[in-house]
Amino acid sequence: MNKVIIDCDPGIDDSLAIMLALNSPEIEVVGITIVAGNSPVELGFKNAKKVLSFLNRLDVPVYAGADRPRVRDYVNALDTHGEDGLGESFLPDIEGQEIPEKSAVSFMRETLKTGDVSVIALGPLTNLARLIDEDLDAFLSIKRLVSMGGNFRSHGNCSPVAEYNYWEDPDSARLVFDTLYEHQGRIEMVGLDVTREIVLTPDILQEMKRVNPKVGDFVEKITWFYFKFHWEWEHIRGCVINDPLAVAQFLNPAILNGFEAFTQVETGGISLGQTVVDSMGFYRKESNAIIYTDVDKTTFWEMFLTRILEIELAQCKEIFAKYIY
């Protein structure tokens, strides 16, 4: 069984990613660690508990981590994710769920040392940078590190060149990429080039509600705000759901394709947070990242929908084939 820590900032699409992960029998989510990102860390903690409660999985431990980026001031993304960080669904808080004393980084230190635990990072990389500061060996013991963040050819979503997770805390992202370079490690970068292809449309949502009303209604509650945001900003009908693609790639490495390259994160000036991907080998440096550029959308959607709706593949194809190519 693949053991995984999900490091995240829920967040609408983080929540969908948690739903996919916990409906996937190949992995065991040993813990969820929260980082300040879309939502302040306390709110992210509460939102993770709401999702776990919906899934009847409050047995999965949740730990709170960094409440601000490494160097810069914290800027939340509640304009995108709603004032409650969950699309203004205003789901009630789960009673009796206090933030544990053990921090996210302490939990990571203990858990990663075994060498058989992977991390799927769906928010800013602040917790991982703190782990590097506190226990480099534990960081280097991560079995597989998949991060939703960055962009190669795509434009950014926070500036012309930067994606939110790395823009929010560029100094931590820089440290993670640089440390991997120094120690011949690799990060799998599931960036906007591929996640922009994953659009949850009103048609898909409507069928989801019909096939599994409980799950469909929950997804509608948390995504509707995101739909409105995407229409106002980009004139997209639907919403880009970035984070579940990182989980899907962890589960099935054939979903994404890309190339390896030396990559560094910019920490200043107008390109703050940009991932500079040396795709042509100008710097003659060993690669520290796998940069994904192509996505098999059908395979992603089939995995996502069969698992979160708990339906068979044949039924999924019959209902959704016309919407998911």
Ligand code: BDR
């Ligand atoms: C990333 O930023 C957040 O808004 C999403 O949760 C995702 O992790 C996309 O840029």
Ligand code: CA
């Ligand atoms: Ca996220």
